[in-house]
Each structure stands twice: as C-alpha cells, then as structure tokens.
Amino acid sequence: MPRANSFEDTKYRGNPKMIAKYLNDALATGDAGLITKAIGDMVRAQGMSRFSQKGGLRRESLYRSFKGQMGPGFDTVIKVLLALDIRLVAKPSAGLLSWGLKAKK
Numbered sequence: 577m578p579r580a581n582s583f584e585d586t587k588y589r590g591n592p593k594m595i596a597k598y599l600n601d602a603l604a605t606g607d608a609g610l611i612t613k614a615i616g617d618m619v620r621a622q623g624m625s626r627f628s629q630k631g632g633l634r635r636e637s638l639y640r641s642f643k644g645q646m647g648p649g650f651d652t653v654i655k656v657l658l659a660l661d662i663r664l665v666a667k668p669s670a671g672l673l674s675w676g677l678k679a680k681k
Contacts, residue, residue: 588622595621599618602614615642615656616643619660632659633655633656
C-alpha cells in the first residue's frame with residue numbers, strides 16, 4: 577500500500593482495478609485501522625460529495641467512519657465497497673496450515 581505522503585488520488589478515481597489492489601494490500605496487513613483508512617482514502621479519491629450521493633451515505637458520516645480511528649459498521653463497509661464497484665471474496669488462508677489443520681475438500 578502506498579505511503580500516505582505519496583498518495584495520488586487521481587490514479588484511483590473511477591478505477592476499480594487500482595482500488596482493489598490498494599484495498600487488497602491493506603487487507604493483507606490484518607490491521608483494522610489501516611484497512612479502514614484505506615477504504616477512506618478510496619472514498620476521498622472519488623470525491624466525497626459525489627461519492628456520498630452514489631453510496632447513499634452522509635458525507636459527515638463517511639468522514640468520521642473512515643479516518644481509521646473508529647470502526648464503521650459492517651453494513652456501512654459493504655455499502656461503501658459496493659459503491660466503489662468492489663466486492664469481497666472469501667479465500668482460504670495459509671492459517672489452517674499453521675494450526676496443523678487440513679482444509680476440507
């Protein structure tokens with residue numbers, strides 16, 4: 577994930593592939609605050625006013641929810657991701673192997 581001081585919002589504006597890459601990098605850290613901030617970065621890159629209309633959420637609520645300091649509700653996260661044209665996909669992680677478990681087929 578790019579560092580905050582080198583963030584270029586124009587390359588993420590209206591570009592779901594770039595948004596997905598940025599969010600996947602944040603998700604890979606497992607840090608809830610960083611993930612929340614990354615979602616907020618993508619919302620701001622789209623233009624907060626325009627995005628709030630598209631997502632059906634209030635601007636003030638979006639600013640508060642995605643600063644990275646407080647966790648937004650899961651329903652809000654889903655609404656925002658859908659408005660960003662991003663969907664969540666569940667994949668098994670290597671975590672099962674570290675517990676000595678085998679994935680079921």
